[in-house]
Amino acid sequence: MSTKTVLFVTGAFVTHHCWDEWKAYFDLRGYKTIAPPWPFKDATAAELRQRQPHDTELADLTLSELIDHYADIARALPEKPIIIGHSLGGMITQILLNRDLAAAAVAIHSVPPQGIIPYEFSFLKSTWGALGLFTSLKKTYLMPFGTWQYAFVNEMPLAEQKKAYDQFTAPESKRVARGGLTSAAALDFEKKHAPLLLTSGSLDNIIPAHLNNRNFKKYKRNGSVLEYKEFPGRNHHVLAQPGWQNDADYVLNWINKY
Template identity: 25%
Template sequence: MSKHHQLEILHRAPAPGAARNAPPLLFVHGAYVGAWCWEDTFLPYFAGLGYDCHALSLVGHAGSAGRERLDLCSIGDYLRDLADVAEKLAAPPVVIGHSLGGYLVQRHARKQPVAGVALLASVPPYGLGGSLAYMGLSAPHLLGALNRFQWHLGPDGLDYALLRELLFSPAMTRERLGAFAARAQPESTLALTELLMPQPWLLMGMPHDVPCLVLGAERDRIIPRADVLATARAWRVDAEFVDIGHALMVDSGWEQVAQRLANWLAVGFGGAR
């Protein structure tokens, strides 16, 4: 697929009087969503702290072009999207990825300049094989729910109890679940298939001069703790865990994740106020 398709990019400038001398932040969403997943939470939160914030929707997602060819979109297409957006920013960004987005961020940082990376409930460098085995053994009913989510027929076709268990904390309200489900979408079958292919060699060769934060979700039913620890080892950092569900950027209590990320950014990239 051509890299010249139109991409949706959400932008939040630093709040007036709060701008920091810090790199821009680039948020990369995971499967089944788009840039909108950051729109009411992380973007205003970090813009309020003085960061220049950007979030892209990958090809075929949300407001970006290519929905009609979504199942033909590859990991390579997504990586080109990420590189195209990052190179147009004023400086190499801190790239913040969730789930599939975290996997893309890790691949991107191996070849492209970045100021830092933050990996939130991220797919590990070797792909989704461990996750599939984990779900198949620990919660086969949720694996079935995830498959149903892939072939999502609209909010009325979802079991909200299963959706909450799969992606969120128990405190997530029915209203917010419905709002999420109404905007969610299928993911590229090709990209998911590529992620299921074992890629153990990608555990090696991470750019260890790049600051990295690895945050796992204690209530994650998709990315097992072992995968979070493996990602942290590959980056030679300690993994941290927050008591929240997999969809941590929209889950009830998302602020605790944002606060931990903000603390990390302030230490490494806070800049002069």
């Protein structure tokens, strides 16, 4: 049984509780897991929504600060962790891997780092509001339910969509969202790295599979272990979408090789 630590990195628009079932699943299989919250988001989704839109501490958070937050956590561990991130957390995972802070890494439906232009209409439709152009950066952004339906839980029954929204959706910093357009989101695609798996879902609107595939293809083939896997029938709510255990099993089997 492995005793390695898995560091789960949370994406935007949700709380770290999106990893609760994955943590339990990995714990039962011999891993030590941690899923630290973002700065100023250590609460339930309902509690965080009560602060909307005047949570100035969260509103002031930048992408660089968020990446450094997780980098500091990784460095403080006794050994390099396996880092697994979802969405924006996937991009952060790629950056932490690039900083040589991971023993292996998995980027699940990852937001593309700088250098990959996300021209897909569904990506722009899903994320435009979070950029908050022409709105105050002192106010946080809360994804409306209609956008959540399109961006995260498309093709799911309405009752499940509403339950997921209530359970997970939280306000977000527009500064973090805009950081994805800056050098804060940059990494060196030519640098050798520890094993990396990138996954995508055929139903994902916010991060379409072909956007993930372009992310994968951006890496230079330099002898580093690099793999890509597309799962049919998976939307962006992949961490809690019914059948998530199949994705978790694939990830577990992959990291067990390294």
